[in-house]
Amino acid sequence: MQYRHPSVVSQTGPDFSAPVPRDGYAWWYVDALSDCGRHGLTLIAMLGCVFSPWYAAARRRGAGDPLAHPALNLALYGEGGRRWALTERGARDIERSDRRLAMGPSELRWDGTRLVVEINEITSPWPSRLRGRVTVHPSMLLSRAYAIDATGRHLWTPISPYGRVEVEFTQPALRWQGTAYLDANEGSAPLESDFDSWNWSRASAIDGSRIFYDTRWRTDGASPTNATTTPEVAESAIGRSISLAIDAQGGTEELPPPPRQSLAATRWGIARETRCDAGARATVLETLESGPFYARSLVRTRAEGREWTAFHESVSLRRFAARWVQALLPVRLPRRPLR
Structure with a gap:
């Protein structure tokens, strides 16, 4: 299989400053399970929210700027009830460098060995506050991208198939540790x-x-x-x-x-x-x-x-x-x- 070098992942970890093509997208994905088996989560930070009706409408108008449609998706599972949030922000709500990505009140930071996600979001469709921190400790840093389509317009990079995670939330009150997975996807088309x-x-x-x-x-x-x-x-x-x-x-x-x-x-x-x-x-x-x-x-x-x-x-x-x-x-x- 022919491999590609991803834009949104380097040999030293995620790169939040990488260019994202017009009409395209980039996302960084985490899922995790608690050691006790009673809790789980998924987290996706997106530049060019791939499931956004507003981004789709902008592309139809010829104005498909992915940086104008960022979003953070968080889902919590398990004891204490499920929570789900996915709110799209605007272009002026983004601040990013190679090691930091802020989208509105939430942000991701990569310090070279761990990914720290500070979360401050509102759930939907019934609003409640989600406020907390997810810290991922990858066990490895892989940077080989795999094309998942025929021509390489869509790339997937499994960064760390196994790692540890610490989850600490004040809203809702939640604290656990477990195992985590980290990857990235990027594409130049919907x-x-x-x-x-x-x-x-x-x-x-x-x-x-x-x-x-x-x-x-x-x-x-x-x-x-x-x-x-x-x-x-x-x-x-x-x-x-x-x-x-x-x-x-x-x-x-x-x-x-x-x-x-x-x-x-x-x-x-x-x-x-x-x-x-x-x-x-x-x-x-x-x-x-x-x-x-x-x-x-x-x-x-x-x-x-x-x-x-x-x-x-x-x-x-x-x-x-x-x-x-x-x-x-x-x-x-x-x-x-x-x-």
């Missing part, structure tokens, strides 16, 4: 221009991680189909399957993916599938988030004979582009520039 859907999952442990990323491309002529096939990375005219094994030292091996296995669809009718050894059965342990075009779940699966509990994500860009879904988005994704 997701819905090139993708029909994807299923992604990561299973991590102190001695190694297993990651699967299965993308399905649009087949209406929007995506090129000049991909090549290799034994390690299964590709076809309609998508790509990336299958990585990453050891505790950051050594990365591309393995043939186990067979696809369907999972139960969500209440919104979003199809879910994962990779699982032949003869084994994958199951959904818990649906953490469920919406009209996406789902985030905890999944139990088996790969190369090892049982894993994995964070799993299913996204339907076809559904996302539907007019009725676009009409619903402002309810969960308000736009509130501060300046």
Whole structure:
């Protein structure tokens, strides 16, 4: 497989100052589970909020500046109730350097060894305050980007498949430690221009991680189909399957993916599938988030004979582009520039 050098990740960690192409996006993603198994979170800091109806409208007008549409998404799961926030800010609400990204009242800081996220947000659709800090301690810093489309317009970089996390919130009152995953995505085109859907999952442990990323491309002529096939990375005219094994030292091996296995669809009718050894059965342990075009779940699966509990994500860009879904988005994704 041909690799790329990402813009938003350097050999020393995330780079928040990297240029983001017009009509494109960049995001830095964290998910985490507590050691006790009773809490979890996902956090996504986006320049060019990929699911924003306002950014989509700006692109249609020829004014697709990603820096005018930043957003921080935070979801808390587990005991004490779930919280969810995704508020889009404006261009004047951004301050950024290579090691700092502020978006309105929240900010991310990279000090060379850890990522500190200071959070001050309002939940939606029912407003309540989210105020706290998430500190991620990566166990490694990887900087190899993988194209998830045919022509390299969309890149994914698994920065640290395994690390430690400290979570401290005053609103709501919450404190826990656990394991964390850190990656980055960047692109020079809207997701819905090139993708029909994807299923992604990561299973991590102190001695190694297993990651699967299965993308399905649009087949209406929007995506090129000049991909090549290799034994390690299964590709076809309609998508790509990336299958990585990453050891505790950051050594990365591309393995043939186990067979696809369907999972139960969500209440919104979003199809879910994962990779699982032949003869084994994958199951959904818990649906953490469920919406009209996406789902985030905890999944139990088996790969190369090892049982894993994995964070799993299913996204339907076809559904996302539907007019009725676009009409619903402002309810969960308000736009509130501060300046």
